[in-house]
Amino acid sequence: MSKDEVTGKQWGNLAQDKLAVETELYELLGVSPSASEDEIKKAYRKKNRNDPDAATKFQEMAAAYEILSDPNTRALYDEGGMEGLQGGRSGGPNMDDLFTQFFTGGGSGFSFGFDMGPRSSRFSRQNDSVLPHEVTLEDLYNGKTVKMNMEKQVLCSSCKGSGAKGHAKPKQCSTCEGSGRVYIKTQLAGGQMAVSPQQCEDCNGKGEKLREKDRCKKCKGSSTVKEKTRQEMYIEKGMADQQRIVLAGAGDEEPGVSAGDVVFVLKLLPHNSFERNGNDLLVKVKITLSEALLGFSRILLTHLDGRGIKVTSPPGKILQPDASIVIRGEGMPTYKRPDSKGDLFVLFDIEMPTESWLRSVDHQALAKFLPPKKLEMQPQPEIVDEVNFEEIDVRSQSFPASQDFFDHGYANQRDDIHDEDGWEDEDDDDEGAGDMFDDYMGGSAEPECRQQ
Numbered sequence: 001m002s003k004d005e006v007t008g009k010q011w012g013n014l015a016q017d018k019l020a021v022e023t024e025l026y027e028l029l030g031v032s033p034s035a036s037e038d039e040i041k042k043a044y045r046k047k048n049r050n051d052p053d054a055a056t057k058f059q060e061m062a063a064a065y066e067i068l069s070d071p072n073t074r075a076l077y078d079e080g081g082m083e084g085l086q087g088g089r090s091g092g093p094n095m096d097d098l099f100t101q102f103f104t105g106g107g108s109g110f111s112f113g114f115d116m117g118p119r120s121s122r123f124s125r126q127n128d129s130v131l132p133h134e135v136t137l138e139d140l141y142n143g144k145t146v147k148m149n150m151e152k153q154v155l156c157s158s159c160k161g162s163g164a165k166g167h168a169k170p171k172q173c174s175t176c177e178g179s180g181r182v183y184i185k186t187q188l189a190g191g192q193m194a195v196s197p198q199q200c201e202d203c204n205g206k207g208e209k210l211r212e213k214d215r216c217k218k219c220k221g222s223s224t225v226k227e228k229t230r231q232e233m234y235i236e237k238g239m240a241d242q243q244r245i246v247l248a249g250a251g252d253e254e255p256g257v258s259a260g261d262v263v264f265v266l267k268l269l270p271h272n273s274f275e276r277n278g279n280d281l282l283v284k285v286k287i288t289l290s291e292a293l294l295g296f297s298r299i300l301l302t303h304l305d306g307r308g309i310k311v312t313s314p315p316g317k318i319l320q321p322d323a324s325i326v327i328r329g330e331g332m333p334t335y336k337r338p339d340s341k342g343d344l345f346v347l348f349d350i351e352m353p354t355e356s357w358l359r360s361v362d363h364q365a366l367a368k369f370l371p372p373k374k375l376e377m378q379p380q381p382e383i384v385d386e387v388n389f390e391e392i393d394v395r396s397q398s399f400p401a402s403q404d405f406f407d408h409g410y411a412n413q414r415d416d417i418h419d420e421d422g423w424e425d426e427d428d429d430d431e432g433a434g435d436m437f438d439d440y441m442g443g444s445a446e447p448e449c450r451q452q
Contacts, residue, residue, distance in 0.1 A: 069248070131263070142237065173209050233245055300346065326345050
């Protein structure tokens with residue numbers, strides 16, 4: 001028997017014959033390596049209800065359940081431990097990396113040795129429910145417990161899932177003659193006929209069905225009824241967009257099959273102020289021309305947890321257009337290590353004075369305090385045309401130019417600004433952080449930063 005043919009019922013006997021290489025996942029759920037699929041499911045649900053540390057261990061236990069509840073991933077784990085899930089490569093992932101990769105799906109990490117499909121942590125059963133769940137950046141920064149009312153399909157309590165009244169037995173379906181399939185003829189081009197098999201609708205592919213008078217009155221022969229339940233989901237700090245949260249056994253029930261799981265896939269909504277890149281955050285803040293020239297000391301922004309972030313610029317430091325700074329340790333919490341945070345990058349947008357302000361001041365007096373105007377170029381071209389112009393937002397137009405054409409100011413800013421007074425400009429960061437920030441500022445599309 002190959003490992004692809006192993007079922008939950010057969011697993012216990014095989015596990016007793018061959019001990020698992022590692023038992024860490026079994027220990028997380030409090031079961032032995034010879035536990036059956038039902039025992040693993042029951043242990044996981046019991047842990048979530050009774051373990052006082054369940055909130056902090058939620059994703060570890062969920063990942064352990066995800067791996068051990070599927071015969072394929074369980075076989076890989078028992079044969080080679082964590083390294084076996086990585087496909088046998090040396091230097092296997094640690095537990096935190098494994099759980100992060102398992103629930104975010106995809107990425108540049110390991111693939112557990114076989115193709116699981118895009119954003120899939122294991123082969124989904126038919127009675128598993130995969131649902132999107134919208135979250136804000138505040139939810140992922142602060143963590144959140146979500147309580148919800150759900151409706152699920154459960155076995156009928158009256159007939160115990162048989163669908164029959166009393167001891168009645170189903171009869172062979174007359175439509176498909178017990179095969180569970182019917183054959184449909186389809187006319188093709190040229191007058192030819194094609195025959196294709198389809199599931200019998202009268203017996204739902206079972207090959208047998210109950211007579212009308214033999215059906216359970218409560219479920220009307222369907223074996224299941226709808227039931228409303230109260231579920232709770234914990235969104236951990238630092239979770240990512242498209243990350244999966246599994247509620248084991250919270251899905252639909254079917255006769256002869258373990259209850260399905262409810263899998264929530266997080267969908268991050270756009271934020272009005274912040275952009276996220278991994279564990280780092282990017283925000284654009286407006287400052288006045290006076291602040292750019294003379295400095296400032298004020299609360300620049302309100303963070304995702306409601307804190308005000310106050311920044312004081314060094315004396316004598318002039319901020320150029322599109323200047324940027326980095327505030328270490330004020331980015332997103334690291335998943336599974338919330339005390340460790342990424343960085344917060346701040347882009348400054350300098351607001352020029354309004355025309356009404358300009359009309360209210362003495363132009364000659366103002367000119368004395370401003371740098372002199374540029375002189376006319378010398379030598380002048382032989383032909384000089386004086387032309388009219390009109391204001392336009394060139395970024396909103398269809399303009400056949402590369403993104404670098406519009407972002408040249410960023411490159412100049414990075415070359416010209418140097419930290420002379422203890423002010424941490426982004427371009428003075430280490431190489432790794434600089435490369436990351438180039439994703440925002442370089443050849444890739446400019447992020448649509450929201451104003452503070």
